[in-house]
Amino acid sequence: MESLTNRSKPVDRRPMNLWEKIYLPAVIKGLGITLKHLFKKKATYNFPEQTRPFSPVFRGLHILNRDEEGRERCTACGLCAVACPAEAITMEAAERKPGEEHLYREEKYAARYEINMLRCIFCGFCEETCPKDAIYLTETFAPANYQRKGFIYGKEDLLIPFPEKENQPVTEKP
Amino acid sequence: MLLEISAFLVLEKLILVAIILGISLFIAMYSTYAERKLAAFIQDRRGPNRAGIFGILQPLADGGKLFFKEEIIPEYANKFLFILGPAIFMITACMTSAVIPWGSTLHIFGKDISLQVADVNIGILYIFGVVSLGVYGIMVGGWASNNKYSLLGTIRAASQIISYELAMGLSLIALLMITGSLSLKDIVEQQSHGVWYIVYQPIGFLIFLVCAFAECNRTPFDLAECDSELVMGFHTEYSSMKLGFYLFAEYINMFISSAVMVTLYFGGYNFPGMHSLHVSPNTLTILGVIAFFVKIFIFLFFFIWVRWTVPRFRYDQLMKLGWKMLIPLAILNLLITGALMLYLHH
Ligand code: SF4
Ligand code: SF4
16 A cells, blocks of 8 residues: 555565674664763753743644723634634623723623633634634643633633723733 | 680770671662662662751661561461561571671781681681571561562572572582682682682672572562562561561571672772782781672662562473573583693692
């Protein structure tokens, strides 16, 4: 059968010759290789003191974004939940009441918005699919927790804080 | 004559025993640390580095952990044998150090103190005897656990140690033909003025080395433990300090077999140029002890180095290597040595 990548090597099943049967040459070669590794640069990061630099496209924990006036962008359209391959997102929509215009940008908003970080595979499809630029993946990751329910992140965990002052720009990921 | 053992001699020997036991335990403790560090370095990692600087207190932390672990004895295990197993293994591991000459003599308080607990004239036979008792520790422990993996590990360990002891003994006979003595002290003294016996017996040494790996249950011959197939082999059911004894005794065995190899083939406490050095006999003895330990450390490093290089042998390969290669080779070595000795004498 034609292999997919042409990179597979056929296994050599010939019986071992005398040179191979005495094992020692191969053992000595192996010892040489491991000796070289003894002096190589270590690949480990000393984690708490030293953190590993992430790549610019790293996809970590989600945030729910606000617009320039500090209003929630999400309109609870549910597209992210549909796009999510891991079915990690749940939400409940609610209608914006008069007088809440400074809180929510659209007439419909997410009253409840939860992402289960144990299910999420951090694929970023939610970010790509969102028509309102409401959800983004950041550069942090979910910290450890003692219980499963600690990994279900609600709106209070996801939503970026309300800007205190009017002139303070809302941080938005480019 | 034999009954005239003075109190001083008893005291002297007791102190020596205490020191040697302490040193072997200490070295075994730090071999575990060296093992973990070297394994890490070979695999491009850093190894334990949290307990103390460079993780130097790691063995203490490990020991403390094992000590405070819950003691579990399986319900269907034979309680007496279950406890006896690790005890035998540990005791036999510590016993072998008695006949190894750690150095020549020290002159203190106007007396000659030999740095060897007992200069038995059948030192090598004693070591072989005690080492082969060690397999009972494995067998008793594995059998008493009442667990199929333990039993499989036990069977493997027993058959492996028995098959490799044969080749080891045969390779040793060739050496003994040259030395003409079974006392380890004599063997070391002979190497003091001549060359080291590795020069006369390279093949014998190679066989001895391979067998030593097998006797210590070290990779590539760690079929008795065999983590990936038999969980932990004969000590699957063990926990707490009894497991600690098994693991620890293995490192002591490693240390002792390094010491035996150094004694037999690498001149023991002799080092090149020791007779042209103009220092007092006591200094020379201490230098000799240091040389002995340096050689042992090189062997310990080698043991660890091999463990992280060579994968485990398959069971049939192990048996083939033992019976079909090492034993014939050892016999051949024996014949060649004998023939050469006869030829050179005439
Ligand atoms: S985050 Fe975006 S895609 Fe998801 S419900 Fe809100 S607006 Fe729709
Ligand atoms: S990153 Fe992927 S898996 Fe995670 S919530 Fe978004 S769409 Fe679902």
